[in-house]
Amino acid sequence: MIEFKVLKRSKKSAARLGVLKTPHGEVMTPAIVPVATLAAVKALRSDEIAATGTQLLISNTYHLHLQPGEKIVKAAGGINKFMNWPKPTMTDSGGFQVFSLGFGRDLGVGKHSIKYYPGKIEQAIDKGHQPSNVRLTEEGVHFRSPLTGEELFLNPETSIAIQEKLGADIMFSFDECPPPGATHNYMKQSLARTHRWAKRSLAARTSRQALYGIVQGADFEDLRKAGARAITRMDGFDGFGIGGDIGESKEESRKILKWVVPLLDQKKPRHLLGMGHIEDIELIIKGGVDTFDCTVPTHYARRGIAFTSKGRVDFGKEALLKDKGPIDASCECLICQKYQRAYIAHLIRANEITGGALLTFHNLFFFNAYVAKMREKIAKGIL
RNA sequence: GCGUCGGUGGCAGAGCGGUCAAAUGCUCGAGACUGUAAAUCUCGCGCCCUAUGGGCUACGCAGGUUCGAAUCCUGCCCGGCGCA
Numbered sequence: 001m002i003e004f005k006v007l008k009r010s011k012k013s014a015a016r017l018g019v020l021k022t023p024h025g026e027v028m029t030p031a032i033v034p035v036a037t038l039a040a041v042k043a044l045r046s047d048e049i050a051a052t053g054t055q056l057l058i059s060n061t062y063h064l065h066l067q068p069g070e071k072i073v074k075a076a077g078g079i080n081k082f083m084n085w086p087k088p089t090m091t092d093s094g095g096f097q098v099f100s101l102g103f104g105r106d107l108g109v110g111k112h113s114i115k116y117y118p119g120k121i122e123q124a125i126d127k128g129h130q131p132s133n134v135r136l137t138e139e140g141v142h143f144r145s146p147l148t149g150e151e152l153f154l155n156p157e158t159s160i161a162i163q164e165k166l167g168a169d170i171m172f173s174f175d176e177c178p179p180p181g182a183t184h185n186y187m188k189q190s191l192a193r194t195h196r197w198a199k200r201s202l203a204a205r206t207s208r209q210a211l212y213g214i215v216q217g218a219d220f221e222d223l224r225k226a227g228a229r230a231i232t233r234m235d236g237f238d239g240f241g242i243g244g245d246i247g248e249s250k251e252e253s254r255k256i257l258k259w260v261v262p263l264l265d266q267k268k269p270r271h272l273l274g275m276g277h278i279e280d281i282e283l284i285i286k287g288g289v290d291t292f293d294c295t296v297p298t299h300y301a302r303r304g305i306a307f308t309s310k311g312r313v314d315f316g317k318e319a320l321l322k323d324k325g326p327i328d329a330s331c332e333c334l335i336c337q338k339y340q341r342a343y344i345a346h347l348i349r350a351n352e353i354t355g356g357a358l359l360t361f362h363n364l365f366f367f368n369a370y371v372a373k374m375r376e377k378i379a380k381g382i383l
Numbered sequence: 384g385c386g387u388c389g390g391u392g393g394c395a396g397a398g399c400g401g402u403c404a405a406a407u408g409c410u411c412g413a414g415a416c417u418g419u420a421a422a423u424c425u426c427g428c429g430c431c432c433u434a435u436g437g438g439c440u441a442c443g444c445a446g447g448u449u450c451g452a453a454u455c456c457u458g459c460c461c462g463g464c465g466c467a
Contacts, residue, residue, distance in 0.1 A: 037419050058418070096418040105420075112417060146420040177418075214418090243418065274418035295419050302422050303415095318411085348422095356422055 002169060002210040002238055004269045004290075010378055014261050014288030017378045020056075020269055022088040022169035022210070024080055027055045029269065030285045030378075032276055032371045033090065033293035034364055037063050039073070039083045041364070042298055043357040046084045051334070052361055053368030055087060058293045061162050062094035066145055066152065070165035078167030089168040090293075093159045093201070095175035095214065095243070096274065098141050102131030103179035105146065111180060111274060112248060136176065138193065156200035164207045172241050172273075173201035175214040180245040187218050195230045202236045210238035212271060218245040219252055221259050228263035240264050242289070243273040250283055257287030278307050278370060285374050286383065297367045301359035304348040307366050313341075315359065320345035333365035 003021040010016060020027040034041050034049070036057040041049050049057070059079060064070060076082040079089055099111065135142040140155025159174035175194045178187060198213045205211055213231040217223035231240060242260055247253040253275070264270060269290045276284065276294025284292050297307065304315040308328035313320070323341035335344075335358050347355025377383035 033418095035419065042419085042422085060419080063419085090418095092418050097420095100418090101420070108424085110416065172418080175418095241418075246417085272418090277417055280417075292418095294417050295421090296417055299416070299419060299421070299423090304422095305416095351422065353422065 001208050002269075004239070004267070006267075008378060010286075010383060011381065012383065013286035014257070015285050015374075015378050015383050016288065016290070017375055018269070018290055020088070020290065024086060024088045024169055025055075027088055027291070028375060029290040030371055030374060031055050031291050032281070032297075032367050033058050033271075033291050034298060034367075035293055035295045036083070036085075038067065039064060039079055041360070042302065043353065043360045044364075046086075048361055049085065049364070050087065052364035053372065054364060056090065056291065057085060057087070058090040058092055059166065059168065060092050060094070060097075061159055061166070062097040062143070062152070062154065064091075064166060065094075065154075065162050066147075066150070070162045074165040074167065080167070088170070090170040090271075091163045091166050091168040091172065092273070092293075093163065093172040093174040093214075094141075094154045095159075095172070096177045097143065097154075098134055098136065098175075099177040099179055101143060101146060102134035102136075105133060106131050107179075109180065111177070111245060138196075140174075141176075156197045157204045160201050160204040160211075164205070164209060167207075168209065170210045170212060170239070170271075171205075173198045173211060173213045173237070175216060175241075175243060177244050178216065178218060180218070180248070182218060182245070184220055184223070187216075187220055187223050191216050191223050191227055191230075195227075195234075198231060198234060198237075202234060211236075212239040212241045212269075213237035214241040214243045214273070215260055215264075216244045217260075219247050219256060221255075224256055224259045225263060228260040232263060232265050237268070239269040239271060241271050241273050246272070246275050250280065253280065254283050254287060257284070257289065261288035276367070278367065281367075281370060281374065282383075285371075285378075297363035298360050301363045302356040304355070304359065306344075306359050307363050315341070315345045315348040315355065317345070318349075321349070327359075327362050328366065331362065331366055332369070333362050335359075335362045335365075 004018060006016050006018045008017040018029040020029055033056045034054050037060045039059050064073060073079055073082045080086060133144040140153055143152040145152060156174040163171040174197050176190050178190045194216050213234055215227040215231050217227040247256050272284055272289040272292035276292045277296055306313045306315060306327045309330045320341050325341055326336040327341060328336055344355055344358055374383060
């Protein structure tokens with residue numbers, strides 16, 4: 001079980017300072033949650049992850065079920081022991097894969113944008129089309145593994161059963177993450193189903209692990225509010241996930257949080273699913289979010305992108321080969337103390353995995369430090 | 384020296400009379416990425432323009448054959464291999 005304590009509420013925004021107590025230790029919130037999909041923050045050892053200031057990780061039900069299978073993880077002593085990560089963990093339910101392996105994959109779009117295919121998703125959905133590799137029914141979701149073609153069925157009951165075997169401190173209810181651009185009509189039905197699945201997720205729980213219910217509703221005010229009320233009313237959830245399409249613009253994201261956050265049980269923690277670009281973090285925290293996960297720092301690092309106090313730096317660029325300075329002069333991470341940009345640029349350009357590892361470390365440190373500053377600001381009453 | 388095989392865009396390497404500014408891979412350049420199918424994907428990569436079209440220069444060098452040559456012929460230069 002978890003325990004959440006709000007230490008301070010901002011008077012200037014919905015931001016709050018808190019402590020999330022879990023069986024594996026405490027998390028100072030707001031906190032960023034790096035993504036360890038396959039029980040690994042790609043390129044880093046667990047002691048390195050901790051050294052970046054990371055307090056909490058999120059792994060994935062779908063991926064760990066396919067590989068190596070939850071039984072293996074359980075036999076290894078649960079996800080913490082399995083990956084030698086002594087700190088708190090979450091597992092996502094697989095609901096996101098309904099989107100990412102479904103419409104997302106079909107149309108090549110991300111959750112936040114449909115700009116490349118305007119209208120296509122609406123049309124597909126209105127015609128009742130199913131994405132080509134995912135079939136949704138009331139009972140659950142049939143997936144086809146993009147790697148092996150293997151079929152997989154996930155529903156609230158199986159997702160919770162898998163998550164209980166994985167043994168993270170916090171689980172998420174199985175939801176449908178609908179595609180961006182979904183029509184109101186589609187969303188309304190999807191939302192109702194996600195709520196039925198939320199109840200089934202609650203009923204399926206047999207462990208003492210915490211379980212968060214996920215609020216959907218896309219960018220429709222009535223649906224977001226209905227979602228927030230419905231999940232709050234279910235009483236039994238230990239916290240909330242805010243998921244799905246969180247708006248194409250910062251302004252919309254802000255609006256969505258404003259609709260949802262006030263309607264949630266204020267004593268429980270709120271987690272924003274899949275959003276956390278460095279420039280989003282302030283609005284996320286001001287919007288009242290306690291924890292949020294995002295693949296950006298780790299994902300971009302392996303693409304050669306470093307986040308710095310002066311913006312993004314692309315280490316694939318030839319010019320950096322002559323730069324003897326650190327990634328970020330104002331960063332206190334180990335990499336910035338010891339390594340030249342020139343070397344990291346060389347590693348990235350030469351496709352050496354060490355380059356991705358160094359940037360992953362720096363990016364995570366940078367994001368964590370940024371969020372730590374936000375906590376300070378809340379404590380001082382200036383955020 | 385003789386014989387033989389070969390010299391193609393930044394590299395490797397297809398093409399072997401027209402549909403070739405030249406396959407493919409790599410490199411290089413630009414872009415994308417927010418609950419990770421992701422050390423990935425997309426686009427560009429001779430020069431110029433009044434640019435979903437047109438012009439120019441190109442396949443070692445110089446000639447030639449042909450309506451037409453990266454593709455055939457001759458000579459030269461360069462490289463690999465074999466024999467002296």
